[in-house]
Every structure is written in C-alpha cells, then in structure tokens.
Amino acid sequence: MPSRATIREVAQLAGVSPSTVSRVLNGTDANHMRPETKARVLQAIRELDYTPVKAARSLRKQRTQVIAVLLPDISNPFFSLLARGVESVAFTEGYSTLICDSNHSVEKESRYLDILLAEGVEGIVFTPVGKPDMERIERLLRRGARIVVADRRVEGLPTVEADNLGGSRKLTEYVIGLGYRRIAYIAGPKEVSTAQDRLLGFQEAMDEAGLAPVLVRHGDFTYESGYEHAQEILQNYHVDAIMCANDLMAVGALNIAFEKGRSVPAEVGVTGFDCAWYTEVVRPTLTTVEVPAYEIGKEATKVLFNVQICNKQLPVRVIPGGTCMPRR
Incomplete structure (x- = not known):
C-alpha cells in the first residue's frame, strides 16, 4: 500500500513551513498570506493528493x-x-x-x-x-x-x-367512530414514555366513550411481541379490534389473524402507530398514525x-x- 503524503512533504514541495500549510487547511490564511503562496500550497496538496488525518486535527483542536x-x-x-x-x-x-x-x-x-x-x-x-x-x-x-x-x-x-398522546386519542376515537366496541390493546414497554403516552391516549378516548378495553398487554415494540400477544387475544377473548402501539406489533397481529383464518377487517380490525413505509405494502393497508420520524x-x-x-x-x-x- 502506498504511503500517505505528510504535511511536511507538502510544505517542502511548496517551499513553505508546515505551519503555513496548516493555516491554509484550517482556513486561517486570510490577511496573513500572499495569494501566490496560498496557490503554491494548494498546488502541492493536489500534486501529492494530500488528505489531512482527522484524528490528528481532532487532538489539536480538542474536537x-x-x-x-x-x-x-x-x-x-x-x-x-x-x-x-x-x-x-x-x-x-x-x-x-x-x-x-x-x-x-x-x-x-x-x-x-x-x-x-x-x-x-x-x-x-x-x-x-x-x-x-x-x-x-x-x-x-x-x-x-x-x-x-x-x-x-x-x-x-x-x-x-x-404528539403520541394526542395521536393515540385521535386514532382510538376514529376506531370507535367506525363502530368497534370490543377493543384489545397491545402497548409498548411500561418504562418507555412513548408507550406510556400512547396507552394513556387510548385509555382517555375509551373512557370518554364509556368503553372499557377487553384487555391490555405490554409488548416490546417488536413484530414477535405483537404476534404472540395477538395470538393469546384471538384464542382466548372475543374482540372486534386489536390496537397496537406501533406498526411492527400491528403487522405481527395482522399475520396471526390471517393464520387463524380471521378476516381483517370484516371480523377483526387492526391498527398500528408510526406509519412506517411497509404499512402501505401489507394487505390490507394498515390503519395507523403518521409520526414524522425523519x-x-x-x-x-x-x-x-x-x-x-x-x-x-x-x-x-x-x-x-x-x-x-x-x-x-
């Protein structure tokens, strides 16, 4: 592997000191250097294909x-x-x-x-x-x-x-407005503020409508936890909707519903949260909340x-x- 050119080699080719080369590289040459001197340094840099070592510059700048x-x-x-x-x-x-x-x-x-x-x-x-x-x-x-x-x-x-709380309230109100009443909820981890807000928004909208959740389970925002909790719900409870605290868990719920022969949305509705790109790829497309991740x-x-x-x-x-x- 060819050796990397050094700042001393650039200085020697340009006929200047290493500190002069450094000033050009750092942009501190203004009012301190003749234009022809800067031009020689830039030409030497191009000829030697010189690239500063970032680690060394970081040590000098403490950044x-x-x-x-x-x-x-x-x-x-x-x-x-x-x-x-x-x-x-x-x-x-x-x-x-x-x-x-x-x-x-x-x-x-x-x-x-x-x-x-x-x-x-x-x-x-x-x-x-x-x-x-x-x-x-x-x-x-x-x-x-x-x-x-x-x-x-x-x-x-x-x-x-x-606005996770507000978004969850609006989504739950939308689902209730469609006529769903027996709703189970797969929440995120208890210690995560995002999951707490989404669960609270769901509960507030349910309370306001005079409804009680069929049950609430806590997942970990993964596909697997949505699949496993939805499997338990569909096997043991009569529900007409499963709402999930994010899209990955919702896709897990959607897949186990299909595996069990449950028609979505005719028999059971499913919702997510985040609006990841794949929510428009799954069929049916996922009802969700768009969160501006980018x-x-x-x-x-x-x-x-x-x-x-x-x-x-x-x-x-x-x-x-x-x-x-x-x-x-």
Whole structure:
C-alpha cells in the first residue's frame, strides 16, 4: 500500500513551513498570506493528493466533529428513518455520524455510552431503551458532550418527540367512530414514555366513550411481541379490534389473524402507530398514525448543534387504511 503524503512533504514541495500549510487547511490564511503562496500550497496538496488525518486535527483542536445516534433497534424502519434525519443535518454541519444499535438491551446501551465517552463524541441523539443509566449520562455531560433525546423523554434532557398522546386519542376515537366496541390493546414497554403516552391516549378516548378495553398487554415494540400477544387475544377473548402501539406489533397481529383464518377487517380490525413505509405494502393497508420520524431526527440534531435547552413536540395525523372498516 502506498504511503500517505505528510504535511511536511507538502510544505517542502511548496517551499513553505508546515505551519503555513496548516493555516491554509484550517482556513486561517486570510490577511496573513500572499495569494501566490496560498496557490503554491494548494498546488502541492493536489500534486501529492494530500488528505489531512482527522484524528490528528481532532487532538489539536480538542474536537472530534463526530456525533452519535444511539437507537434501540436500527432494523425498525422508524428508527432507520430517524437516523437518516440525524445524518442529514450532521453532514451539512461537517460532522460524521456514528450509528449505535442497543438492540433493546439496557446493558448494551450502557456499554455504548461508555464507548461514546471514550471516543470523545461531541454529541448524542439518544433514543433510550427504557430508563437510561443517568450516572453514565452525567459523565458524558461533564466531559462536554451534548445529549438530545429523540422520540422519548428523559428528565433533565432536551427532547424532540411526536404528539403520541394526542395521536393515540385521535386514532382510538376514529376506531370507535367506525363502530368497534370490543377493543384489545397491545402497548409498548411500561418504562418507555412513548408507550406510556400512547396507552394513556387510548385509555382517555375509551373512557370518554364509556368503553372499557377487553384487555391490555405490554409488548416490546417488536413484530414477535405483537404476534404472540395477538395470538393469546384471538384464542382466548372475543374482540372486534386489536390496537397496537406501533406498526411492527400491528403487522405481527395482522399475520396471526390471517393464520387463524380471521378476516381483517370484516371480523377483526387492526391498527398500528408510526406509519412506517411497509404499512402501505401489507394487505390490507394498515390503519395507523403518521409520526414524522425523519423530522424528529433532523430537529433533534438541530437542537444538538444549537445547544438549545428545549422540548419540541411535532404533530401527527391518523392514516385510515384497509385494516379497519365501518361496522354495521
């Protein structure tokens, strides 16, 4: 492998000192250098195909120009889209983005926080699995890292999230308005604020309509948990609708309904939440709530770079689909 050109070699070819080359690279040459000198340095850089070593520049500046996005499940299209929103803003700011997947594991999440501390990232867009390790969070903050929570809430940290409670209320009101009455609900993890808000919105709308849920089960936002809980519901309870706290669980519920020969939506309605891309691919199309995952990622990163201590809530909207229909 050919050796990488050094800043000293660039300086020698241009007939200047290494510090002069450094000023050109860092953009600090204005009013301190003759145009012909800068031109010689730029020509030498092109001839030698010189690329600065970012790690060395980071050591000098005490800045890495790297942020991280720490997510619970990168295979979930919602979080993939959120990560793209983060990367789009970071890239325009001249930053690299590390993507870390905790895979719904609090232990793995804590380990990643240690790794990001060691890597010296300047900021983290963070979607915690549940209640995060605040000691590790405080350690990162003391080192100067900025942390913004996306899609969920952590007390004391700035947050960008969707109107999960309001969206869940509207979706439940829509389902009730179609004539569904015997409704089961598959919620998300108890310790996750997003799941708490969506469950509360469902309960408030049911109470207002004078209805009680057939039952509530807590999943973990995965396809498997939706499939397993819906299987129990369909085997043991008489329901005319299963509402799920996210789309992955809803697709799990939809598939077990088909396997058991239950017609959707004629016999049982199914709803999700998030409006991931595949909700228009499944048949029937999924009734859900559109959550702006990409915008959440973008807004969280803007807060990160602007060092704003604020909380933002983005609007959502109900997306009618083929998995629910008016009841006679």
